[in-house]
Amino acid sequence: MQLRSAIIALVMVPFLAVCALSPAHATAEKTYAKDEYAIITGGWAPNKRLSVAAHGEGEGGHDKFHVYLMAEPGHRRLATLDDISQENNLDTAPDAYYAAWSPDSHYVAVSFRSDRHIMTLNLYVIENGRARRIEAPDLFREATGRAVDRKTDGDMRNYFPTVEWRSPRRFRLNDSRVFVKNDKALAEKLGDLGSLTEMKDGRFQIEFAAKANVTLGRGDRYRIGKLRQGDFWQ
Structure with missing residues (x-):
């Protein structure tokens, strides 16, 4: 029960903080430097050889925004995670995205806001330096x-x-x-x-x-x- 409470608190606190923003500032944004790939909440894989990071272009990071699988410790881009882009998300700040890795770093679940109070959950298989999306339950x-x-x-x-x-x-x-x-x-x-x-x-x-x-x-x-x-x- 303590573990579950801690996990929910980890996600809920920033989630509710973002949802409480005024209508004029209803998104959590970040303007990224050219080569800046910021690791999302929970983005480090247990094996410390992989991570999940966000990057976008332009003011607020909304242009060409994607979430990426990264090789660590070199922080090298490996692959783009399908179905997370400026077309279906609300936020660009890395702490508005949440990763949950399997203990063996073979799967990662990524959740993000697709509407102001609506989260989307994507599930990926990680193999051979690639991220393949599979249907989430x-x-x-x-x-x-x-x-x-x-x-x-x-x-x-x-x-x-x-x-x-x-x-x-x-x-x-x-x-x-x-x-x-x-x-x-x-x-x-x-x-x-x-x-x-x-x-x-x-x-x-x-x-x-x-x-x-x-x-x-x-x-x-x-x-x-x-x-x-x-x-x-x-």
Whole structure:
């Protein structure tokens, strides 16, 4: 429990600080020097031979922004991490990106804000100096049989996933989301994985909080263990 609290605190404190910025400064930005590749939060691999770093061009770092796999200790760029760029992120500051490495440095999970209160979680296999993205588990889909659909699931106000590695091929995934809907149907479907609060305007705030152990296998496959109730924010 102490380990989990420490990991959540490590991510939540800067995450909430960024989310609290005024609308005029709703992003965490960094203007990078030409050859500056700044290591992100948790970016050092356990073997100390790899790291994950961010770099962008122009004022605020938004031009050609990417996150990279780096060789250490020389801090040499090895590969670009797919699906993290100026097209799908909100921030450019390295401390707004969070890496969780497997103990053997063979996998790394990277999370970042794709919207003001919405995190995206990407999972990569690290092999032969390359980073290959694989599908990340989705506990909401596991619980409901489908991914979140913005058209039918109302307004998803928050999404906050975290990864805690337990072994080289096994991690605990924590998934917390908050929806605003006109009815209680989603809460009824979620059962004890959901929490329902009626709002003053008659709509409902529904929080989804689940955790499960995920085991990685061959062929980029994974197995999700039994879903258990997570920690509700309220």
